[in-house]
Amino acid sequence: MSFFIFGIFIIMKFETKEGFTEEGTPDMKYYAFDWDDNLMFMPTKIVLKDDNGNEVGMSTEDFAHHRTEIGKQPFEYEGKTIVGFAEDPFRNFRTEGDKDFLIDAMRAKLGPAFNDFKEAINNGSIFSIITARGHNPNTLKQAVYKLIKNNVGGLNQEKLVESLKKYRDFTGEDIKDDDTMIKEYLDMCRFHPVSFGTGSEANPEEGKINALREFIGYCKDLANKVGGKVLFKNDVSNNFVVPSIGFSDDDERNVEKVKEFLNKEFGLEHPVTTYLTKSQTKTKY
Numbered sequence: 001m002s003f004f005i006f007g008i009f010i011i012m013k014f015e016t017k018e019g020f021t022e023e024g025t026p027d028m029k030y031y032a033f034d035w036d037d038n039l040m041f042m043p044t045k046i047v048l049k050d051d052n053g054n055e056v057g058m059s060t061e062d063f064a065h066h067r068t069e070i071g072k073q074p075f076e077y078e079g080k081t082i083v084g085f086a087e088d089p090f091r092n093f094r095t096e097g098d099k100d101f102l103i104d105a106m107r108a109k110l111g112p113a114f115n116d117f118k119e120a121i122n123n124g125s126i127f128s129i130i131t132a133r134g135h136n137p138n139t140l141k142q143a144v145y146k147l148i149k150n151n152v153g154g155l156n157q158e159k160l161v162e163s164l165k166k167y168r169d170f171t172g173e174d175i176k177d178d179d180t181m182i183k184e185y186l187d188m189c190r191f192h193p194v195s196f197g198t199g200s201e202a203n204p205e206e207g208k209i210n211a212l213r214e215f216i217g218y219c220k221d222l223a224n225k226v227g228g229k230v231l232f233k234n235d236v237s238n239n240f241v242v243p244s245i246g247f248s249d250d251d252e253r254n255v256e257k258v259k260e261f262l263n264k265e266f267g268l269e270h271p272v273t274t275y276l277t278k279s280q281t282k283t284k285y
Contacts, residue, residue: 005061015138021153029123029125029214030126030128030219031116031117031125031126031127031128032128032212032215033113033116033117033128033129034113034129034130034131034132034178034208034249035129035133035140036132036133037064037250038111038113038248039110039111039112039114040109040110040111040252041108041109041110041111042060042108043108044097044100045057045059046058046059046063046089046093047088047089047090047092048077048082048084048085048089049082049086050081050083050086051080051081051083054080055086056077061250062077064250064251069082070082070085071085079101090195093132093133094134094196095134095136095139095196098136101133101139102129102139102143104148105143105146106146106147108154110153111280112248112277112281112282113282114153114154116122117155117156118153121144121148121155121160122155122159122160123159123160124160124163124164124185126188126189126190126219127190128189128190128191128192128193128211128215128218129144129189129191129192129193130192130208130211130215131192131194132193132194132195132208133193133194134193134197135196135237136193136196137191137193137196138191141186141191142191144186145182145183148160148182149182157178157182161178161182161184164181165181190211190214190218192207192214194208194210194211195207198240209257209258209261212258247262247274248275248277248282249275249276250277250278252276252285253276255276255285258274259274268284
């Protein structure tokens with residue numbers, strides 16, 4: 001489930017070619033991803049309560065299926081009768097769980113969006129993580145750094161560095177040591193744990209939409225600075241090309257919420273394709 005809860009896994013592709021054209025100019029392509037059950041299937045549990053007052057852990061994937069029932073009516077789950085949330089049910093998804101998050105990310109099963117994540121990173125594309133989790137943003141960044149350094153799931157540190165050198169050569173920036181360039185690249189990417197601070201883990205839709213809106217603006221600014229050609233629907237005065245944006249989520253309700261936002265914000269002809277990543281597969285919705 002896109003993080004858990006309504007996990008939004010968003011892939012945003014501003015569709016030109018990946019990396020560089022034959023002429024040696026960069027093709028600006030950006031992505032946004034939810035973490036849980038899209039990039040990775042993490043072992044983190046939401047904590048519920050059964051009819052005997054005992055705590056019961058529920059996976060993020062199962063939570064996506066049962067979330068509308070919790071606290072409204074008892075239901076059976078793994079041999080237990082669930083009657084509601086335990087106290088502080090999302091404790092493992094906040095800053096208290098930062099250390100476990102870093103450990104779990106290195107051993108988690110890869111999700112249906114990980115190939116897109118691999119493509120983005122190996123080509124040095126800017127991306128955003130938009131998750132309902134409430135970890136410190138730097139914890140998310142550190143987790144991605146560790147995945148890159150360990151070449152997890154096809155991530156390739158050497159390919160990333162090669163791509164970053166091409167971008168730096170194009171923009172006239174100095175070539176630095178490999179590790180510094182990787183860290184500066186991740187500093188340019190965006191990490192949005194939308195329940196960090198005051199956000200809601202149980203109802204993160206508004207936070208995710210705000211993060212997506214901010215990321216769209218950020219990508220537009222980057223494209224302008226680098227000289228890329230990206231057009232957003234409401235920018236009719238420039239010479240940019242229309243981007244192709246893919247949105248994917250394992251929760252059908254989330255897909256609908258994002259479609260409503262995009263229709264309202266950019267009009268019915270927004271360049272967005274939506275995907276449902278239910279049951280560990282990605283299908284066009």
